[in-house]
Amino acid sequence: MRLEDANVSIVGLGLIGGSLTLALDGRCRRMVGVDVSHEARRWAAGPAPLDKVTSDLAEGLQDCDLCILATPVGVIVDILGQIGKELPSPRFVLDVGSTKNTVVQAMNRLPENVHAVGGHPFGGKETSGPWTSEAGLFGDCLFALVPTDRTTPEALELAEQVVTALGAKVWLTHAEDHDRRVALTSQLPFVLAVSLMAMAKERASADPELWDTAASGFLDTTRLAASSVPMMRDILLANRPHVQAALHETLAWLEQFTDRLSNEDIAWISTQLSGHRQARQSLTTPMVNTQAAYESHDLWPGA
Amino acid sequence: MRLEDANVSIVGLGLIGGSLTLALDGRCRRMVGVDVSHEARRWAAGPAPLDKVTSDLAEGLQDCDLCILATPVGVIVDILGQIGKELPSPRFVLDVGSTKNTVVQAMNRLPENVHAVGGHPFGGKETSGPWTSEAGLFGDCLFALVPTDRTTPEALELAEQVVTALGAKVWLTHAEDHDRRVALTSQLPFVLAVSLMAMAKERASADPELWDTAASGFLDTTRLAASSVPMMRDILLANRPHVQAALHETLAWLEQFTDRLSNEDIAWISTQLSGHRQARQSLTTPMVNTQAAYESHDLWPGA
Numbered sequence: 073m074r075l076e077d078a079n080v081s082i083v084g085l086g087l088i089g090g091s092l093t094l095a096l097d098g099r100c101r102r103m104v105g106v107d108v109s110h111e112a113r114r115w116a117a118g119p120a121p122l123d124k125v126t127s128d129l130a131e132g133l134q135d136c137d138l139c140i141l142a143t144p145v146g147v148i149v150d151i152l153g154q155i156g157k158e159l160p161s162p163r164f165v166l167d168v169g170s171t172k173n174t175v176v177q178a179m180n181r182l183p184e185n186v187h188a189v190g191g192h193p194f195g196g197k198e199t200s201g202p203w204t205s206e207a208g209l210f211g212d213c214l215f216a217l218v219p220t221d222r223t224t225p226e227a228l229e230l231a232e233q234v235v236t237a238l239g240a241k242v243w244l245t246h247a248e249d250h251d252r253r254v255a256l257t258s259q260l261p262f263v264l265a266v267s268l269m270a271m272a273k274e275r276a277s278a279d280p281e282l283w284d285t286a287a288s289g290f291l292d293t294t295r296l297a298a299s300s301v302p303m304m305r306d307i308l309l310a311n312r313p314h315v316q317a318a319l320h321e322t323l324a325w326l327e328q329f330t331d332r333l334s335n336e337d338i339a340w341i342s343t344q345l346s347g348h349r350q351a352r353q354s355l356t357t358p359m360v361n362t363q364a365a366y367e368s369h370d371l372w373p374g375a
Numbered sequence: 376m377r378l379e380d381a382n383v384s385i386v387g388l389g390l391i392g393g394s395l396t397l398a399l400d401g402r403c404r405r406m407v408g409v410d411v412s413h414e415a416r417r418w419a420a421g422p423a424p425l426d427k428v429t430s431d432l433a434e435g436l437q438d439c440d441l442c443i444l445a446t447p448v449g450v451i452v453d454i455l456g457q458i459g460k461e462l463p464s465p466r467f468v469l470d471v472g473s474t475k476n477t478v479v480q481a482m483n484r485l486p487e488n489v490h491a492v493g494g495h496p497f498g499g500k501e502t503s504g505p506w507t508s509e510a511g512l513f514g515d516c517l518f519a520l521v522p523t524d525r526t527t528p529e530a531l532e533l534a535e536q537v538v539t540a541l542g543a544k545v546w547l548t549h550a551e552d553h554d555r556r557v558a559l560t561s562q563l564p565f566v567l568a569v570s571l572m573a574m575a576k577e578r579a580s581a582d583p584e585l586w587d588t589a590a591s592g593f594l595d596t597t598r599l600a601a602s603s604v605p606m607m608r609d610i611l612l613a614n615r616p617h618v619q620a621a622l623h624e625t626l627a628w629l630e631q632f633t634d635r636l637s638n639e640d641i642a643w644i645s646t647q648l649s650g651h652r653q654a655r656q657s658l659t660t661p662m663v664n665t666q667a668a669y670e671s672h673d674l675w676p677g678a
Contacts, residue, residue, distance in 0.1 A: 253578075256575055261596035266651045279552075293567065293596055305644060312636060351572055
């Protein structure tokens with residue numbers, strides 16, 4: 073099926089669902105939005121390019137070819153459990169939740185006439201609500217597609233059309249691999265950002281001037297702590313085993329770091345700092361901030 | 376003494392010292408740069424607005440009215456111990472190290488004819504080397520000035536002129552308060568960023584695809600891990616008691632978080648996430664991303 077011929081229903085009009093409606097504007101036959109929140113529906117009735125907006129899931133899935141689930145992960149799993157029972161069966165289902173194991177398990181239990189693919193766009197920001205949506209939120213991002221027992225070639229092809237329409241790049245992977253990785257690269261950074269805010273808030277209650285010393289380094293490191301609470305709560309619970317493993321490893325490293333610092337083990341600390349600095353630099357543009365780059369661009373007037 | 380009449384020597388031509396030379400260009404009578412690194416001196420002989428560059432400290436402090444120490448904190452303390460002995464005595468000394476206790480103690484032991492103030496500009500970035508310098512690095516930043524036993528009104532006034540010339544704002548504080556705060560808002564974020572890189576590097580050694588999932592959230596949270604190693608090593612050692620205290624508190628919080636997650640204590644986790652999210656949002660522009668702001672700006676076409 074071609075995306076431009078599809079009736080698409082987007083369930084969950086937050087930052088992600090809202091940005092999907094903006095990015096898919098004109099790319100499908102008809103677009104329906106579903107959200108239980110009055111504020112989200114008010115946005116949807118305004119700037120959003122939706123043909124219809126409703127709070128009623130069954131109504132929203134009527135005559136639906138492709139249902140895109142963009143609610144918190146726990147709600148995605150709940151809705152999947154109702155499809156073909158309390159809810160009508162869309163022909164195709166794609167989700168955009170940030171963890172995939174529990175979603176894929178729920179997709180595996182869908183009626184056999186529903187063709188479903190798990191998805192996760194690696195784009196976003198720390199705001200929430202559709203009023204912070206951006207049509208280009210997923211541009212140039214990786215978009216993980218995860219096969220399920222209900223994934224047919226046609227379902228995968230339609231999902232790929234959605235990814236392409238968003239300007240993102242398809243990354244085929246497996247639920248378990250995906251979830252183990254994002255525990256490290258998404259949920260752990262979030263928990264560390266929250267821990268830093270927890271420490272600072274506690275100290276600042278007795279010493280409000282503390283906030284004056286919170287410069288750009290502190291702001292960057294804590295940015296994720298402003299993420300949507302229902303979204304992150306569901307993600308942490310859905311990916312609990314992997315998040316716990318990541319936290320245990322981090323606790324062990326931080327304990328060792330604290331011990332080495334107590335013993336003024338300068339050699340160990342320097343080795344750690346150097347190795348991880350190098351790794352971090354190679355994640356972005358390794359040449360930009362090096363002397364070599366400076367020299368290679370012939371910027372040395374005295375040279 | 377007026378800054379524009381002063382012979383200024385800047386000791387340490389890294390990112391901070393280099394940016395100081397650019398920002399103080401034309402603001403003082405004469406400017407001399409001192410660095411042991413050949414690469415830094417090569418930069419200083421080129422784009423830097425310096426009247427003289429040397430690797431010899433004694434030569435660099437000859438006829439110096441104001442010496443600004445911009446080396447790693449451990450070296451600042453060493454140099455302060457040599458002033459008036461192996462090294463000539465400048466009339467005024469200001470440092471720009473990120474921790475103040477050990478520096479102020481060393482300033483207290485200076486000869487009585489040397490007038491010294493501790494300083495710390497709350498600006499910077501995670502690059503290092505003078506080739507990454509920016510004249511505007513300290514613009515609109517707070518600049519902590521910390522009195523010592525050698526601080527005279529004239530020394531404080533000259534330091535304030537430097538701060539003003541940089542476009543920064545004076546913040547008078549005490550060494551102990553300063554160091555307790557920056558342990559939380561500078562060193563703790565740095566250590567957490569390094570811990571995150573340590574975890575990711577370890578995992579990626581067996582699963583290189585992990586890096587594909589490192590999106591903007593991971594990059595922001597780990598940005599500080601790219602900071603200069605000699606600078607951060609010295610800072611951690613100089614501020615060891617406060618950093619250790621901050622790490623112990625963080626470990627306790629992370630352990631509790633991990634336990635609550637194991638027990639699926641959703642109420643506790645939600646409360647933590649909500650409280651710290653709100654605190655983080657209020658650090659920047661609290662209205663920008665809220666529905667209230669959206670509505671107040673009359674952006675709702677359907678309203």
